[in-house]
Amino acid sequence: MKRDHFQFLPLSPGDEGSRQHLSPLAALGWQPFFSQQTDIDELAEMPPVRVVEVHRNALHVLGEDIDETIPPLPDVTVGDWLLLNREHSKFSRVLERKSLIKRRAAGTDRQEQLIGANIDTAFIVTSCNQDFNVARLERYVVLAFEADITPVIVLTKTDLTSAHQPYVDKAGTISDRIAIVALDARGDEPGTKLVSWCKPGATVAFLGSSGVGKSTLANALLDTRSIATQSIREDDAKGRHTTTRRQLYPMRNGGLVLDTPGMRELQLTDAASGIEDVFSDIRDLSTQCRFNDCRHETEPGCAVLEAVENSEIDPARIDRWRKLMAEEAFNSASLAERRAKDKAFGKMVRKITQHKSKRR
Numbered sequence: 001m002k003r004d005h006f007q008f009l010p011l012s013p014g015d016e017g018s019r020q021h022l023s024p025l026a027a028l029g030w031q032p033f034f035s036q037q038t039d040i041d042e043l044a045e046m047p048p049v050r051v052v053e054v055h056r057n058a059l060h061v062l063g064e065d066i067d068e069t070i071p072p073l074p075d076v077t078v079g080d081w082l083l084l085n086r087e088h089s090k091f092s093r094v095l096e097r098k099s100l101i102k103r104r105a106a107g108t109d110r111q112e113q114l115i116g117a118n119i120d121t122a123f124i125v126t127s128c129n130q131d132f133n134v135a136r137l138e139r140y141v142v143l144a145f146e147a148d149i150t151p152v153i154v155l156t157k158t159d160l161t162s163a164h165q166p167y168v169d170k171a172g173t174i175s176d177r178i179a180i181v182a183l184d185a186r187g188d189e190p191g192t193k194l195v196s197w198c199k200p201g202a203t204v205a206f207l208g209s210s211g212v213g214k215s216t217l218a219n220a221l222l223d224t225r226s227i228a229t230q231s232i233r234e235d236d237a238k239g240r241h242t243t244t245r246r247q248l249y250p251m252r253n254g255g256l257v258l259d260t261p262g263m264r265e266l267q268l269t270d271a272a273s274g275i276e277d278v279f280s281d282i283r284d285l286s287t288q289c290r291f292n293d294c295r296h297e298t299e300p301g302c303a304v305l306e307a308v309e310n311s312e313i314d315p316a317r318i319d320r321w322r323k324l325m326a327e328e329a330f331n332s333a334s335l336a337e338r339r340a341k342d343k344a345f346g347k348m349v350r351k352i353t354q355h356k357s358k359r360r
Helices: 040-045 134-146 165-172 189-193 214-222 272-278 280-286 303-309 315-359
Strands: 048-054 059-063 066-070 081-083 100-104 112-117 121-127 150-156 179-182 203-208 247-250 256-259
Touching (some): 100 134, 121 134, 121 214, 134 150, 134 165, 134 203, 134 272, 165 179, 189 214, 214 247, 214 256, 272 315, 280 303
Parallel strands (some): 121 203, 203 256
Antiparallel strands (some): 059 066, 247 256
16 A cells, blocks of 8 residues: 655644644654655555664664564663664654753763653652652753753642642742642543643653652553552652653553653753753843853952842852852863764874775
């Protein structure tokens, strides 16, 4: 049967209402952003597939009548779209990403870790208990803003506290551009309070520490218990690692859910604009400083320091901003240095290879 590749191309104006149901690709998150990167001829040769699971030595991809496991490709992560070369998968083309969440990997080798690609909404999950930490939430929101992903802070375990409003109020100080939802992850609330972000064809991700209820929330949206869950340690409210890999799960309404392992260490890199967006109050005030290169430390005429003195900005928020700016600058410089060294090493290897070829 000849495949109709026209269904993979962008809708024409007025055609949006002509489809009563999502196509298999649309249910996987296929959007005009991706179809505009290809054409009918290329699609006829290389069908689009989405990476729904990453194993150590393989990628699980889904597409129109395609459910395959292929060898890993460099710098490909869960959520990526590929144009699949059925005969030689290593020559498959990775489409430009609509969004990408990444962090500096743990350790000293200055590597980046890709967390997920082409995500529309990030549910940043924390609990109304000892796990709640404004500084950690700010980091997650920075990641989302940097990737142009809609962040939503989800406060769980409201059933275990008599007053969750103080947690809502503290979360609200992070940014006025984010929604905050408080709920009991084990009840019916996830399906009603999060549904507006879980539209057909949309991809949502749950981010946060272990034990805050990410997998429980994912199961609620999936209407299943296929994702394992564990309780927290009662002595310190810290969670146990349950999810061990990143995987996309299909929702019944045609959207997808990305469940991720808990991340306590979240080192930022290449996230300057995300930091600026989260701390937009400091950015706006800095334009009123006497000196253009004001560091907001001891300089006279500093509008930021004046706001601190007038209790308009919490001094702790200024300290967190300074820490994130310094961390981001260091990590970005370290990664840039590594990329330069890797590029130089690659050139050296190619020259040696070419020289050996000429000698032969």
